[in-house]
Amino acid sequence: MTAAPPLNGSVDDWLAWQLTLHATEMDLGLERVGRVADTLGVRDLAARCVVIAGTNGKGSCAALIESMLREQGRVGTYTSPHLWRYNERFRIDAEPVSDAALCDAFCAIEAARGDTSLTFFEYGTLAALWLFVQAGVDYAVLEVGLGGRLDAVNIVDADVALITNIGLDHVDWLGPDRESIGYEKAGVMRAQQPAFCCDRDRPRVIDAHAKSLGAKLGCIGEAFDITQTNGRWRFVCGEKTIECDEPPGVITDNLAGALVSVQAMTGAWPTTATIDKACREQAALIGRRERVDDILPIIYDVGHNAEAVAMLVCDLVNEPTTGSTHVVLGMLADKPVEAVISNLEKVADRFYFASLDGIGTRGLMAEVLARRSEIDAPCFDHPRAALEAALDAGEAGDRVVVCGSFLTVAHARRQSPS
Structure with missing residues (x-):
């Protein structure tokens, strides 16, 4: 030592x-x-x-x-x-x-x-x-x-x-x-x-x-x-x-x-x-169902288990958008991936899976998320890259949701605190 x-x-x-x-x-x-x-x-x-x-x-x-x-x-x-x-x-x-x-x-x-x-x-x-x-x-x-x-x-x-x-x-x-x-x-x-x-x-x-x-x-x-x-x-x-x-x-x-x-x-x-x-x-807490107006509205949420994501989904259902919902998701290996994705499927029109394996000690690769979800969705090597792709793909009336882990939000969010 x-x-x-x-x-x-x-x-x-x-x-x-x-x-x-x-x-x-x-x-x-x-x-x-x-x-x-x-x-x-x-x-x-x-x-x-x-x-x-x-x-x-x-x-x-x-x-x-x-x-x-x-x-x-x-x-x-x-x-x-x-x-x-x-x-x-x-x-x-x-x-x-x-x-x-x-x-x-x-x-x-x-x-x-x-x-x-x-x-x-x-x-x-x-x-x-x-x-x-x-x-x-x-x-x-x-x-x-x-x-x-x-x-x-x-x-x-x-x-x-x-x-x-x-x-x-x-x-x-x-x-x-x-x-x-x-x-x-x-x-x-x-x-x-x-x-x-x-x-x-x-x-x-x-x-x-x-x-x-x-x-x-x-x-x-x-x-x-x-x-x-x-x-x-x-x-x-x-x-x-x-x-x-x-x-x-x-x-x-x-x-x-x-x-x-x-x-x-x-x-x-x-x-x-x-x-x-x-x-x-x-x-006003950062990353707690926080809305930031960017090219499209972005909702950041650090919730990383089924119950927390269910509350996020409830909010999204109660505040519908006129367009599509793009979900950027990155998760840790010891979290209930299938239950989280099952909840998010109720509101997601398209997923963007982000790797956390190079960020956190327990982070999952995006390809693992895709395989476990059985969803055909693009995979990215970093949450910021996934967010940029979601913003590029979105149109007027759409929204982006970034969730699944503190690490996902921390590494995707455009602005850091002063």
Whole structure:
């Protein structure tokens, strides 16, 4: 193993080195990362902390909660993956941290870990906690990377746990069905602490696990609910009712989960002005059913499993175009390719398959997508090339959809953030 980068090493130097530090890309478990966290002194955050687990909607809920909490104090937010820059994973008061701050965090972790081997994600999780301690944030919003029970984020005892939609993803790691996966997600709950679930068809194991722990579980449709009528939504939790114009681009069940989490964190309900601001900010997130007007309208969506793509398809059906829909698709090998393509076939007039094998460690070649889909469609060696072909082929009234992976969106999208 090569030595760690020098004190003046770049973020890219550190990240390249971290990829060599552990024998495998993923190694679920809390013992190693917890031991280093204890040495660093970052396991017990002074900040009030919410941990968000689930298959889809984690990033949206994190953004909503982050925005609403900023009305109450300093907020540190940790999410993954990123689109363009690793720094995007770590935000303090909604701003990505600097390269210098990240390198300081990496140096502190290296000084603390001794001979303990860490995965890339574990190293990043420890960096997030160290950064938030150094910044003295009042609130920490932590998004689980994979699962929950054995994910590195779960070394922190959450003051509030939020479980979003449960779908079939990472089945090789989490189990073959929603009950197995739900059990892993439920592992972020803590005894005598509030926990919320905004999946209307939640696996029953979540209730059973909450009962066995003594967690204070509240679920959408029971402890709280949100409904939509004539362009407005109405949220109800006990005697509290909040009404507002329907937020464009926001999944209201995610909003309901964010609202109860913020109230549990702060003891107060956000104002309608605060909620409206949070919704507008979340709707503007890059790559989340994001529309960009180019030669043709382009919809970018990072959804990479059947449930997420089904929501995208629902949106496309509800907002039909007068012409054709061109779908640019690139995916990772461990994702449900056939189920995703089956959903997209409901709206796609033409596919353009993009290779990710030269971009991500688990990326599929375009030809593999074509073979598994049994669709006669052109194949391209890069998402940008596939997008350019779709734009060239399109006519007035058409639209282009770019989806299937964070990597597909990141490498196809024309404009990078400033």
